[in-house]
Amino acid sequence: MPTYHIWTVGCQMNISDSERLEAALQGVGYSPVDRAEDADFVVLNSCSVRESAEQRINGKLGSLAHLKETKPDTQIVLWGCMVGPDNQSIFKDKLPMVDHFVSPSAVDEVIARVPNPIYSFDEPVLPIADIKHPPVSVHVPIIYGCNMSCSYCVIPLRRGRERSRPLAEIVEECRRVVERGAKEITLLGQIVDAYGHDLPGRPDLADLVEAVHETPGLVRLRFLTSHPAWMTQKLIDTIARLPKCQPEINLPIQAGHNDILKIMKRGYTVERYKDLVDRIRAAIPNVSMTTDIIVGHPGETDEHFQATLDLINAVRFGKVHIAAYSARPGTTAATMELDEQYAVPYWKKQLRRVELEKAQTAVITELNQQFLGETVEVLVEEQAKGKWRGRNGQNRLVYFEDDRDWTGRVAQVRITRTGPWSLSGELVGRERATSDEQQVGHVQVPTEFVIPLEVI
Numbered sequence: 001m002p003t004y005h006i007w008t009v010g011c012q013m014n015i016s017d018s019e020r021l022e023a024a025l026q027g028v029g030y031s032p033v034d035r036a037e038d039a040d041f042v043v044l045n046s047c048s049v050r051e052s053a054e055q056r057i058n059g060k061l062g063s064l065a066h067l068k069e070t071k072p073d074t075q076i077v078l079w080g081c082m083v084g085p086d087n088q089s090i091f092k093d094k095l096p097m098v099d100h101f102v103s104p105s106a107v108d109e110v111i112a113r114v115p116n117p118i119y120s121f122d123e124p125v126l127p128i129a130d131i132k133h134p135p136v137s138v139h140v141p142i143i144y145g146c147n148m149s150c151s152y153c154v155i156p157l158r159r160g161r162e163r164s165r166p167l168a169e170i171v172e173e174c175r176r177v178v179e180r181g182a183k184e185i186t187l188l189g190q191i192v193d194a195y196g197h198d199l200p201g202r203p204d205l206a207d208l209v210e211a212v213h214e215t216p217g218l219v220r221l222r223f224l225t226s227h228p229a230w231m232t233q234k235l236i237d238t239i240a241r242l243p244k245c246q247p248e249i250n251l252p253i254q255a256g257h258n259d260i261l262k263i264m265k266r267g268y269t270v271e272r273y274k275d276l277v278d279r280i281r282a283a284i285p286n287v288s289m290t291t292d293i294i295v296g297h298p299g300e301t302d303e304h305f306q307a308t309l310d311l312i313n314a315v316r317f318g319k320v321h322i323a324a325y326s327a328r329p330g331t332t333a334a335t336m337e338l339d340e341q342y343a344v345p346y347w348k349k350q351l352r353r354v355e356l357e358k359a360q361t362a363v364i365t366e367l368n369q370q371f372l373g374e375t376v377e378v379l380v381e382e383q384a385k386g387k388w389r390g391r392n393g394q395n396r397l398v399y400f401e402d403d404r405d406w407t408g409r410v411a412q413v414r415i416t417r418t419g420p421w422s423l424s425g426e427l428v429g430r431e432r433a434t435s436d437e438q439q440v441g442h443v444q445v446p447t448e449f450v451i452p453l454e455v456i
């Protein structure tokens with residue numbers, strides 16, 4: 001049987017693209033191997049959001065050059081955000097070990113490069129729905145591309161304009177993947193809350209969430225990543241009303257000072273962002289707000305950075321993805337950084353990153369302590385180092401121990417230890433009566449994936 005190997009770096013969208021490709025490759029009769037050396041078909045799903053990601057991929061390409069010399073029949077595909085309409089011709093000369101360059105998310109174009117497929121592949125791509133044993137938590141892309149033009153970001157140049165998938169197609173895919181065993185769905189988009197504006201009838205993310213929420217057997221529903229300028233009150237109210245929607249929202253702010261937000265062309269102010277957070281918190285009790293921040297964007301002064309630090313301490317996010325700014329070719333910030341008066345030196349970026357991380361660690365340590373002694377609902381994903389690992393509604397990692405198989409089930413866990421990165425605790429429920437259906441929060445969870453209480 002012919003074999004494939006996929007190597008993925010980058011965001012959830014890339015992971016999701018790779019999952020879909022995996023299903024499609026199996027569909028044409030290929031089977032997976034752990035090492036590129038053993039594969040007939042090797043795919044590198046690349047990321048270019050920061051320079052460090054590209055450096056990792058270049059390292060991998062170096063080792064594949066050696067492979068190509070010793071096994072010239074191996075077909076090598078460079079896929080993902082490193083490949084855009086702007087750079088394919090440059091790559092052809094620079095990367096002779098690569099046989100094919102394919103744009104991000106284009107699963108069917110990768111499949112078209114597969115040598116000697118055993119089965120033909122001519123269906124529309126709904127592959128995640130066709131994975132035989134999907135993971136507990138799956139990502140479903142709903143909108144590709146990005147229409148924004150944030151100063152620092154290369155993604156729109158690589159992923160192109162926004163394209164929403166038809167609502168009915170997404171709903172059908174969710175139904176099928178849950179039927180095969182998935183319990184949690186995360187709807188994905190670069191700007192997920194821009195969903196639908198390009199579709200006939202202009203459905204929006206709230207309409208889609210409402211429709212996917214009906215999926216029989218679905219336990220949890222999330223979406224990623226929101227943009228503050230697109231988040232509507234209708235969406236907030238919908239999440240608040242629908243019980244399977246989880247209390248966690250990723251809302252990148254990027255900087256805590258209006259001058260920098262303006263340079264970044266983000267389209268909102270700090271005041272508007274804070275007002276949005278207040279409205280979300282008022283509507284969704286216990287919601288965990290998470291965010292992304294870039295430090296050291298060209299033009300960022302100590303005063304601007306201090307405003308970001310103050311924001312972190314004031315808003316108290318459940319998670320902050322902090323990145324030191326890195327220049328991306330073709331972006332306006334990259335041009336701005338060439339001017340010495342705006343460029344933030346490397347060491348200063350790193351100092352700011354570390355300082356922000358320290359502040360956020362203090363915030364999250366304190367926030368997590370609130371779970372001590374509380375019983376939380378954990379959707380269990382897998383076993384790791386002898387412990388069961390899952391997440392609560394706010395997406396905090398939770399560990400507990402038990403002999404039985406909890407994969408894909410909802411456990412009630414009383415938290416006994418907390419730290420900045422995870423919570424751990426013990427199973428509760430031994431003393432509780434059994435019933436046909438166990439009430440999990442305000443979600444009715446069908447008995448098939450709740451371990452009957454009498455065995456606990």
Ligand code: SAH
Nearest residue numbers: 049152153190252292293323324325326328
């Ligand atoms: N669509 C999202 C961002 C997706 S990219 C949004 O609207 O914010 C994921 C994260 O990578 C961004 O939130 C940003 O914090 C970071 N990032 C993007 N470009 C970057 C760059 N040039 N340097 C450092 N971090 C960057």
